[in-house]
Amino acid sequence: MIEPPSMVINTVLSVMAYNYPPEKLSVYLSDDGGSDLTFYAMVEASRFTKIWLPFCNKFKVEPRSPEAYFRTAAEPLEDPAMAKEWSSIKTSYEDMKKRIETTTERGQISEELRKEHKGFSEWNSVSSRRDHQTILQILINGKDPKAVDIEGQPLPTLVYLAREKRPQYRHNFKAGAMNALIRVSSRISNAPIILNVDCDMYSNNSASARDAMCFFMDEENGHEIGFVQFPQAFENITKNDVYGSSLNVIMEVEIPGFDGHGGPLYIGTGCFHRRDTLCGQKYSKEYKADLKGGNDRKVEESASVLEETCKVLASCTYENNTQWGKEMGLKYDCAVEDVLTGLAIHCRGWRSIYFNPERKGFLGVAPTTLLQALVQLKRWSEGDFQIFASRYCPFVHGYRKTSLKHQLTYCIYLLWAPTCLPTLYYVVVPSLCLLRGISLFPEISNPWILPFAFVISVHRAYCLGDFLWWGGTFQGWWNDQRMWLFKRTSSFFFGFFDNILKLLGFTKSAFVVTAKVADDDVSQRYEEELMEFGASSPMFTIIATLALLNAFCLVGGMKRVIMQEDVQNLLSNPFALQILLCGLLVIINLPVYQGLFLRKDNGRMPTSITQRSIMFALLACALALY
Numbered sequence: 001m002i003e004p005p006s007m008v009i010n011t012v013l014s015v016m017a018y019n020y021p022p023e024k025l026s027v028y029l030s031d032d033g034g035s036d037l038t039f040y041a042m043v044e045a046s047r048f049t050k051i052w053l054p055f056c057n058k059f060k061v062e063p064r065s066p067e068a069y070f071r072t073a074a075e076p077l078e079d080p081a082m083a084k085e086w087s088s089i090k091t092s093y094e095d096m097k098k099r100i101e102t103t104t105e106r107g108q109i110s111e112e113l114r115k116e117h118k119g120f121s122e123w124n125s126v127s128s129r130r131d132h133q134t135i136l137q138i139l140i141n142g143k144d145p146k147a148v149d150i151e152g153q154p155l156p157t158l159v160y161l162a163r164e165k166r167p168q169y170r171h172n173f174k175a176g177a178m179n180a181l182i183r184v185s186s187r188i189s190n191a192p193i194i195l196n197v198d199c200d201m202y203s204n205n206s207a208s209a210r211d212a213m214c215f216f217m218d219e220e221n222g223h224e225i226g227f228v229q230f231p232q233a234f235e236n237i238t239k240n241d242v243y244g245s246s247l248n249v250i251m252e253v254e255i256p257g258f259d260g261h262g263g264p265l266y267i268g269t270g271c272f273h274r275r276d277t278l279c280g281q282k283y284s285k286e287y288k289a290d291l292k293g294g295n296d297r298k299v300e301e302s303a304s305v306l307e308e309t310c311k312v313l314a315s316c317t318y319e320n321n322t323q324w325g326k327e328m329g330l331k332y333d334c335a336v337e338d339v340l341t342g343l344a345i346h347c348r349g350w351r352s353i354y355f356n357p358e359r360k361g362f363l364g365v366a367p368t369t370l371l372q373a374l375v376q377l378k379r380w381s382e383g384d385f386q387i388f389a390s391r392y393c394p395f396v397h398g399y400r401k402t403s404l405k406h407q408l409t410y411c412i413y414l415l416w417a418p419t420c421l422p423t424l425y426y427v428v429v430p431s432l433c434l435l436r437g438i439s440l441f442p443e444i445s446n447p448w449i450l451p452f453a454f455v456i457s458v459h460r461a462y463c464l465g466d467f468l469w470w471g472g473t474f475q476g477w478w479n480d481q482r483m484w485l486f487k488r489t490s491s492f493f494f495g496f497f498d499n500i501l502k503l504l505g506f507t508k509s510a511f512v513v514t515a516k517v518a519d520d521d522v523s524q525r526y527e528e529e530l531m532e533f534g535a536s537s538p539m540f541t542i543i544a545t546l547a548l549l550n551a552f553c554l555v556g557g558m559k560r561v562i563m564q565e566d567v568q569n570l571l572s573n574p575f576a577l578q579i580l581l582c583g584l585l586v587i588i589n590l591p592v593y594q595g596l597f598l599r600k601d602n603g604r605m606p607t608s609i610t611q612r613s614i615m616f617a618l619l620a621c622a623l624a625l626y
């Protein structure tokens, strides 16, 4: 439901169609949902490759996700022969999509479809998605001479894997899934370079694989490179980006900054790794990988034999008493397995490359509701801070292994979570003090105002400049500022405290999967850039309470100042900065007040949250006045 099969196969098709020798390309899909609906979509996709790949090559199609391509491409009307082929492929794609979507809606595979592929019988013994055997199906075996497209060209290998899941075994989320893929692929194709793409992204550039290989094969420095990371870019960002999810400043300013210090962090998707590096190999000057030769496996087994022999590699018990999840593969027990794994790779002496060509290598979907965005940010800030507070802290684990500059660079993100503390302080204390009549900051005429003036104006102006430079709008920057406030006071706050609970042993990390689709009316509000509050979450209680608290304090504080002071004399008014801060907070929170009191649609704040937050805010004000 949250990762629809029709989306997943577009990811798969886009990478199968890479401009790359098909005999050297193998695509593996990990289905952690263990769904026969996804498997069905994969069977359909494996057939569609036979027309899609030749079509892509012939017409130099970009991007090679059929959905994305047909959504944007204009029909080539000049050449009638081409136009005919074009529309016939388009129709085939749409028919396939329709079949997949109707099957998905129905929720089960009909008897007729089940007959089409032997793989469906695996689901006879599946009791639930959390309890099933390994399902491994080689849908296209590239080594089979019969695996060719309609023009007789060989096809890349395509494999479906749902690793074994049992309730009594921890599956370790995405990291566990990736490690199972690494092992299974080592047996089937064993390519020396591995690309990892999330199912909510597709390849937007068919040259990316070749481009990445150029770095690894560079004769002078290639052997130092552990991974090549592409930026995360999104195709569903609206003009003013209400949830600040474009990550433009991070991707265009901050991560390029890593590049000079040892390389970017691994951000989980759109990343080409050396298989050896991922499996724990340390860098050494002598390291030489054979990237030019074919792979060394001479054994040519049939697909069904491979399926049988590889199953054990994806079983629950395979990793018992091994280094998997520790020194091998992606690391476990961290909400951001990617950043931690990348850090470990840097500490093993490898450097990484950030590759950000003009035509984005990968495009994905960003969260489309406030809650999803905040939950995702909670996972990131929680995992990042967990790394900082563990033995993998860059200053400890990276000591003498990476440069101090690199360690400090990592900390920009690793220390996101604790920034909730100063932010909460600045959002609550000055406003309550204003209400109570305690002055905290210097008057405007006082020279000590400078540090505050710097933060309020110069630093904001600088960050506005960055934002506009990288294609944002002024309104988008304003929305981004609001999101920073929200994420620091809710996501980072929960991320921070969950970490403390984890350190004390009360909870364990989990990976809350981000939903990739939304209801029609939610999507419509997203397009209209209307904030979506319509869910009950403690995060919203905090956001609404803080917004109301500031509104109350502003009214109460202004009243006090106007009654007591000579309003004319703003420069020497000891409350000027507090009023400014509180006023800014009220203005930036306007959408919250709308959500609380004015909106009537389903995206408004739930009544229970409204009541709760009014109560909390009044209580805080009463305590301050008491």
Ligand SMILES: O=c1ccn([C@@H]2O[C@H](COP(=O)(O)OP(=O)(O)O[C@H]3O[C@H](CO)[C@@H](O)[C@H](O)[C@H]3O)[C@@H](O)[C@H]2O)c(=O)[nH]1
Pocket: 003, 030, 032, 172, 173, 174, 177, 197, 198, 199, 200, 267, 268, 269, 335, 336, 337, 338, 376, 379, 380, 383, 511, 512, 513, 514, 515
């Ligand atoms: O138990 C799990 C959970 C997730 N996934 C897959 O992991 C990918 C990322 O999950 P998603 O819910 O989309 O998370 P995001 O918040 O969008 O992921 C970002 O943050 C993660 C770390 O928190 C990184 O791993 C991702 O690459 C990065 O895009 C998806 O393909 C999921 O199917 C699994 O295979 N098994």
Ligand SMILES: [Mn+2]
Pocket: 198, 200, 514
């Ligand atoms: Mn995602």
